Amino acid sequence: MIEGNLFSLYLTIDRSGNLYSLFNLSNRFSNVFKVADPKIFNVDDEVWITFNTGYEANGNNVYLVQVTPYIKEPKLCVYSDASLVEKNWAFFKYNGGLKVLYQPVEPIVMNVTFSHVQNEFHITKNVSSDVSNNIKKLKKNTIASPIVSFKGGLYFMSHSKFFIRGKRLYLGRLMELTEREGVWSSVARTGFLAHSARALLGAEEKLNPNLISCTYFSGLFVDNGEDLFVSYGVNDLDFGIAHLRDINV
Numbered sequence: 001m002i003e004g005n006l007f008s009l010y011l012t013i014d015r016s017g018n019l020y021s022l023f024n025l026s027n028r029f030s031n032v033f034k035v036a037d038p039k040i041f042n043v044d045d046e047v048w049i050t051f052n053t054g055y056e057a058n059g060n061n062v063y064l065v066q067v068t069p070y071i072k073e074p075k076l077c078v079y080s081d082a083s084l085v086e087k088n089w090a091f092f093k094y095n096g097g098l099k100v101l102y103q104p105v106e107p108i109v110m111n112v113t114f115s116h117v118q119n120e121f122h123i124t125k126n127v128s129s130d131v132s133n134n135i136k137k138l139k140k141n142t143i144a145s146p147i148v149s150f151k152g153g154l155y156f157m158s159h160s161k162f163f164i165r166g167k168r169l170y171l172g173r174l175m176e177l178t179e180r181e182g183v184w185s186s187v188a189r190t191g192f193l194a195h196s197a198r199a200l201l202g203a204e205e206k207l208n209p210n211l212i213s214c215t216y217f218s219g220l221f222v223d224n225g226e227d228l229f230v231s232y233g234v235n236d237l238d239f240g241i242a243h244l245r246d247i248n249v
Contacts, residue, residue: 025049029074032063037087039218041146043098050077052087059084064091064121075114079123090156092147094179104158104175105141107184144172145220150228153178157217157230160192169200170214172232174244189247193217195234203235211235 025035036054040047047068053060062082063074077089077100090101091112098112100123110125145157154177162169171192178185194200194215202213219231228244 023071025051028071029065032074037218039088039090039146041091041148043091043093048091050089050091055085060086062086062089076120077112077123078118078120079110081125088143090143090145090147092154094154101143101147101156101177103141104143104156104186107177107186109177109179109184144217145230147177148220148222148228150222151225155189155220155228157220159217164212167210167212168214169212170216172215172217172230174228174230174247190244193230195232195238195240199234203237205237207236 025038029035032053034054035051038049038051040049042048043066046066048064048066050062050064051074052062062077062079064077065074066072079086092099092101100110100112102108102110102125108125110123113122113124114120115122140161142159142161143156144159147154147156149155156175156177157172158175159170159172162171171194173188173192174190175186176189178187194213199215200213202211213235214233216233216236217230218233219229221229221231223229228247229241230244231239231241233239
């Protein structure tokens with residue numbers, strides 16, 4: 001939702017079919033100035049959100065916050081090799097521990113632990129993961145949605161960025177994330193996805209003048225264990241929810 005020139009991010013909590021809470025996350029937290037790019041995911045039976053603090057000239061931060069059974073205070077995520085501006089990390093539970101996907105193509109998956117002494121999450125990478133050698137891939141391919149478990153696999157949406165005469169166009173793909181003997185890999189399970197052929201041409205009104213068009217995928221969820229749905233924004237002006245049917249699983 002847009003209020004004036006500022007984006008406000010709202011969270012609803014719904015259990016047993018009853019909507020009982022509506023929160024504006026943009027001004028909810030006393031220790032966070034800005035909430036950007038929120039992603040909802042599950043850890044065991046509770047709901048969590050990860051977000052970043054948007055663009056900041058001196059560097060931004062990434063946070064984790066548990067929002068059920070009630071909204072707690074966000075915890076800072078500390079990664080010693082983080083870039084100046086970080087966004088779009090995907091946290092997920094795997095083999096009893098918390099992990100974070102940092103890069104979608106030639107995936108980099110890192111461990112997440114909580115420090116009770118410092119009251120923050122610490123992120124550590126495997127020795128074999130070299131982020132510096134993958135910067136080009138990281139800029140052209142980014143993580144779009146949370147990671148969900150579907151039919152025995154781990155899936156997420158990614159964005160691919162294309163440049164035409166200096167302006168950007170974003171398309172999405174459904175990716176499967178797999179691990180074998182400590183080595184992570186990812187493979188596309190759909191072709192490139194967009195809202196429509198018309199949406200690819202962009203809108204006359206643009207919030208971002210450097211954008212041609214963008215079907216910006218942000219949500220991925222499973223219904224009854226059998227159906228996969230994706231939610232997305234269209235050129236910063238509209239939104240949609242779609243059932244993903246043609247999946248190469």
